[in-house]
Amino acid sequence: MDAWERELLSLVTFFVPPHAAMNQINDGLVFIASDGSVLNRTSASFGVTIYNATTQTNILQAKGPAPGSRPSSFQAEAYGALAALRAVWRLSQYTTIVPSSTICHWIDNSALVRRLQRELKRVYQDPHATLQPDWDVVQCIVSTVRSLGTTSSYSVKWIKSHQDEHQPIRELSFAARLNCEADKLAGEFQSSFYRHRPIVPMIAGTGAQLFIGGETVNGNYKQAIRNALSLPPYYAYLEQRFGWTPEDRQAVDWESFCRVIRSFWTPQATVVKHIHGIAPTGKYANRYDKHQPASCPACQHESECNNHLLSCSAPSRQQWRVKFKRRVYGLQQGKTQTDPLLWQILDAGLCRVHRGDPSPIDAGHFPTDYRRLIQHQNRIGWIQLFRGRWAQQWGMLHEKRGLGKDPTSIYKTGVDWTSAVGRVFMTSWLDLWNLRNTERHTRDETNRDSNLRTILRLQLTEIYSYRNSVRPVDRDLYQYATAEDHLHQGQSLEALQDWCSDTYPAVLASVSLAARLGVQNNTGIAGYMLRNENT
Numbered sequence: 001m002d003a004w005e006r007e008l009l010s011l012v013t014f015f016v017p018p019h020a021a022m023n024q025i026n027d028g029l030v031f032i033a034s035d036g037s038v039l040n041r042t043s044a045s046f047g048v049t050i051y052n053a054t055t056q057t058n059i060l061q062a063k064g065p066a067p068g069s070r071p072s073s074f075q076a077e078a079y080g081a082l083a084a085l086r087a088v089w090r091l092s093q094y095t096t097i098v099p100s101s102t103i104c105h106w107i108d109n110s111a112l113v114r115r116l117q118r119e120l121k122r123v124y125q126d127p128h129a130t131l132q133p134d135w136d137v138v139q140c141i142v143s144t145v146r147s148l149g150t151t152s153s154y155s156v157k158w159i160k161s162h163q164d165e166h167q168p169i170r171e172l173s174f175a176a177r178l179n180c181e182a183d184k185l186a187g188e189f190q191s192s193f194y195r196h197r198p199i200v201p202m203i204a205g206t207g208a209q210l211f212i213g214g215e216t217v218n219g220n221y222k223q224a225i226r227n228a229l230s231l232p233p234y235y236a237y238l239e240q241r242f243g244w245t246p247e248d249r250q251a252v253d254w255e256s257f258c259r260v261i262r263s264f265w266t267p268q269a270t271v272v273k274h275i276h277g278i279a280p281t282g283k284y285a286n287r288y289d290k291h292q293p294a295s296c297p298a299c300q301h302e303s304e305c306n307n308h309l310l311s312c313s314a315p316s317r318q319q320w321r322v323k324f325k326r327r328v329y330g331l332q333q334g335k336t337q338t339d340p341l342l343w344q345i346l347d348a349g350l351c352r353v354h355r356g357d358p359s360p361i362d363a364g365h366f367p368t369d370y371r372r373l374i375q376h377q378n379r380i381g382w383i384q385l386f387r388g389r390w391a392q393q394w395g396m397l398h399e400k401r402g403l404g405k406d407p408t409s410i411y412k413t414g415v416d417w418t419s420a421v422g423r424v425f426m427t428s429w430l431d432l433w434n435l436r437n438t439e440r441h442t443r444d445e446t447n448r449d450s451n452l453r454t455i456l457r458l459q460l461t462e463i464y465s466y467r468n469s470v471r472p473v474d475r476d477l478y479q480y481a482t483a484e485d486h487l488h489q490g491q492s493l494e495a496l497q498d499w500c501s502d503t504y505p506a507v508l509a510s511v512s513l514a515a516r517l518g519v520q521n522n523t524g525i526a527g528y529m530l531r532n533e534n535t
């Protein structure tokens with residue numbers, strides 16, 4: 001046996017001796033149930049049980065590891081299916097008995113069921129199929145089914161998982177009961193041998209494997225190669241930008257981060273700037289254009305930086321904070337089945353962000369299980385919660401509480417929970433950004449009016465200074481005694497602007513004509529009479 005197969009079949013339990021087992025496999029209808037388990041996308045395992053439904057006899061059970069650098073449930077389930085079929089094949093080789101029964105294979109992962117059904121029907125090899133995730137395991141399952149011989153009738157079917165959570169096990173169908181047993185076996189293996197297995201042994205028929213950074217890549221090859229090239233310099237930038245160590249960066253749940261930012265693709269430039277802490281607040285706008293004010297449009301704080309956005313104490317921002325807290329509270333009341341202590345820790349972190357307080361939370365005030373979470377988020381930064389960067393511990397603690405399997409919970413995995421809460425934070429930040437932009441726009445508008453008023457005052461003063469220099473007949477152009485009177489007549493700035501632009505050229509023309517005609521400082525006959533009456 002090759003190393004990969006030895007590892008796969010290292011924990012097999014026979015309920016009957018090998019020849020009797022093979023005879024059972026050939027007697028009537030045989031059920032295979034296989035299941036997988038993945039914890040924290042770190043350690044994965046499988047469980048298998050083979051049972052004769054006709055004679056109601058347990059034939060064999062197996063459990064073992066499902067290696068992978070970032071194992072998925074698909075992968076773990078596929079290893080379970082492979083182990084079951086290799087066990088039957090090895091048994092048939094050992095006993096020299098050819099399988100001839102009807103085998104029904106129950107799997108609770110619909111993606112794997114569909115893929116196997118498709119691959120088993122495939123007549124010609126497709127080179128593109130080799131690039132699909134976990135092709136190594138799938139091709140070996142298919143070739144094992146084929147090598148079991150044409151006399152064996154094999155079918156793969158989907159079964160709903162964890163049915164024992166809603167119904168007593170004795171009331172379940174055979175298939176459902178076997179699925180629960182396989183699940184239990186996979187869980188048992190995790191309890192005894194929880195371990196990260198980043199190197200995948202080369203399964204027979206695979207031919208080639210991709211290794212990056214000492215880990216096997218089993219799918220999404222293009223993305224993996226692209227990441228291997230671009231992520232190291234990007235990580236170095238992030239570490240420098242936020243003062244992280246490589247460990248701090250690794251403590252971030254990057255999978256949830258990707259899920260969060262994927263939901264905010266429309267205001268892409270805004271989101272990209274925001275997650276790097278360089279949203280164009282006053283401080284940055286002023287750095288690139290000295291005419292732009294650096295101050296906060298809501299509270300007149302002299303330097304509006306990205307952190308100030310969240311800690312600004314202006315009334316409008318307090319209102320935003322109330323709305324945001326209501327949203328978080330809404331999540332708390334929903335079916336998230338979250339550990340109440342996680343909300344408490346989140347609340348403590350949020351208070352710091354809103355106070356603009358960079359000091360770390362004292363983990364010592366919380367139970368031991370939660371201290372790593374607090375320490376990691378302290379290092380990553382609490383403000384990073386608004387940028388989608390949550391410590392992996394959030395998701396792990398959500399899963400660990402065991403409520404992930406609660407059928408009423410809408411967040412089954414830690415990543416589901418973290419990305420859902422992360423999205424609420426990101427949405428709220430975008431709301432805040434829009435609010436801030438409106439305030440900034442309003443301030444600019446107000447400033448625009450006062451600047452325009454200054455310009456108009458200067459123009460009016462100049463126009464009124466020509467009052468005695470225009471031709472007497474044109475003095476009717478002046479509606480008021482002085483420029484100040486004119487300015488304070490309650491006309492809109494636009495009306496004043498129109499008046500100035502109409503009158504100014506007329507006044508200049510009249511001044512020059514009056515100078516030519518020598519009629520400057522003259523008064524009209526009516527004015528002359530009036531002046532004489534007064535004297």
Ligand SMILES: [Zn+2]
Nearest residue numbers: 296299301312
């Ligand atoms: Zn402010």
